[in-house]
Amino acid sequence: MIPASLTTNRARLTLDFDPGPGLLRSFQAYPIQMDNDEATATNAGIANAANRPCVLLVEDDRSARRFLEVTLQRCGYKVIAAADGLEAMKLALASPIDAVITDAIMPHLSGQQLARFLRNNEKLSRVPIVLLTGQENKDAASSPDDSIDAFLCKPVKAEELKSCLAGLLRRT
Structure with a gap:
């Protein structure tokens, strides 16, 4: 038997493998006790998650979508991601954004x-909309019906995205 151990922030895992085929023989998880400060911080984080603004992120490029999703989460936003406009329509109708x-x-x-x-x-007519474009000229991407609140050129800088979104949400 080959023992292995892994400690995460909330549990210690102990695994025993058989040599050869690499089959898992046993698995045990032990909760790690948190002190009161850690427990309070964790509970506050869970409570605040419900109060975070929710952003619908629509990007067909997987790596760009992941970068933007992580950036928005680090800025404190809840993110719902879609890979195309049709998926985004369904999510917008089903989720408060x-x-x-x-x-x-x-x-x-x-x-x-x-x-x-x-x-x-x-229901969604007043939701702020930011359009991301690869075009250098923002005017070339402007919407004739003024349905877009802000334009950002790719590649988007994290601070630029954060500032733009915060400004739009303050206005609503």
């Missing part, structure tokens, strides 16, 4: 088409 960040060019439905859909929905 406070803002939308969408890529301009995506399969199935563009960012501007998504914005027009949101503006025409009574």
Whole structure:
């Protein structure tokens, strides 16, 4: 038997493997006691999660979507991610959202088409919308119906995204 041990922030795991085939023979988990300060901080984090603004992030490029998702989470936002405009429409109708960040060019439905859909929905018409574009000229991506609240050029800098979103959410 080959023992292995792993300690996380809340548990100690003990594993025993058989040599050869590498089969797991036994597994045990032991909770680690938190002191009162740690428990209070953890409970406060859970309570605050419900009060965080929710951002619908729409980006078809997986790596860009992951970068933006992590950036937004680090800024304190709850993030719902979609890979295209159609998926975003479904999520927007099913989940309470406070803002939308969408890529301009995506399969199935563009960012501007998504914005027009949101503006025409009574429940979602006032949600701030940020359009991400790879174009250097923001005017080239401007929406003729003014359904977009802000434009950001890719690659987006974390501070620029944070500042833009915070400003839009203050106005609502």
